[in-house]
Amino acid sequence: NAGVMQNPRHLVRRRGQEARLRCSPMKGHSHVYWYRQLPEEGLKFMVYLQKENIIDESGMPKERFSAEFPKEGPSILRIQQVVRGDSAAYFCASSQWQPSTGELFFGEGSRLTVL
Amino acid sequence: GQQVMQIPQYQHVQEGEDFTTYCNSSTTLSNIQWYKQRPGGHPVFLIQLVKSGEVKKQKRLTFQFGEAKKNSSLHITATQTTDVGTYFCAGDYGGSQGNLIFGKGTKLSVKP
Numbered sequence: 001n002a003g004v005m006q007n008p009r010h011l012v013r014r015r016g017q018e019a020r021l022r023c024s025p026m027k028g029h030s031h032v033y034w035y036r037q038l039p040e041e042g043l044k045f046m047v048y049l050q051k052e053n054i055i056d057e058s059g060m061p062k063e064r065f066s067a068e069f070p071k072e073g074p075s076i077l078r079i080q081q082v083v084r085g086d087s088a089a090y091f092c093a094s095s096q097w098q099p100s101t102g103e104l105f106f107g108e109g110s111r112l113t114v115l
Numbered sequence: 116g117q118q119v120m121q122i123p124q125y126q127h128v129q130e131g132e133d134f135t136t137y138c139n140s141s142t143t144l145s146n147i148q149w150y151k152q153r154p155g156g157h158p159v160f161l162i163q164l165v166k167s168g169e170v171k172k173q174k175r176l177t178f179q180f181g182e183a184k185k186n187s188s189l190h191i192t193a194t195q196t197t198d199v200g201t202y203f204c205a206g207d208y209g210g211s212q213g214n215l216i217f218g219k220g221t222k223l224s225v226k227p
Contacts, residue, residue, distance in 0.1 A: 033214060033215075035217070040222075041219060042121075042203060042217045042218055042219035042220050043158065043203065043205075043217040044217070045214045045215065045216065045217070048214045056214050058214075059214075091157060091158070093158075102163070103148065103160035103163065104148075104150075104158075104160065104205075104215065105160070106150075106157040106158045106159070107157060108156075108157050109157050
């Protein structure tokens with residue numbers, strides 16, 4: 001049973017370009033979460049999605065960031081017009097139910113570097 | 116807002132020494148989870164604590180949840196080099212959002 005799959009693992013972008021990060025949850029999981037981690041920092045919640053719905057986006061910056069989890073295909077975290085401060089590791093996690101009833105399974109992360 | 120404080124930020128120990136990391140919330144938690152992240156890796160679930168005063172053990176690891184469900188601790192007895200990594204607590208405040216609030220983590224280094 002494949003775990004949470006994230007790609008790309010590493011992404012380099014120049015300022016002003018767009019970054020698209022993809023996440024395929026574990027089989028049977030319908031809850032997807034995106035977290036951002038700066039070097040030597042903790043995990044900061046960004047957004048929680050279920051299929052075709054954004055449940056909680058309270059951690060998402062108001063501009064340039066968007067996320068979706070379509071009926072078919074992976075969840076996408078999109079960052080438009082990237083800036084140096086967007087450089088971070090972006091982790092996707094999935095769960096079968098809400099985390100209050102079980103663990104989050106994390107992917108390997110996508111490490112974004114903005115030049 | 117909801118915030119989970121974790122201390123210490125760093126801990127350096129000699130192999131064989133014990134290690135403890137503490138987590139504290141200003142408001143009552145529904146439950147708390149602990150994760151370990153190896154250097155360059157991703158967080159891996161260790162345990163979930165739900166009940167007030169709960170204590171759970173996993174070999175050399177002991178997890179506690181406070182009576183008021185506002186604090187938690189992870190204690191490792193006789194550390195080994197394989198324990199190296201960052202340990203995160205993650206608090207769930209309940210509600211419909213279902214997202215976890217992570218502490219900043221305690222980075223453990225073990226000197227052989």
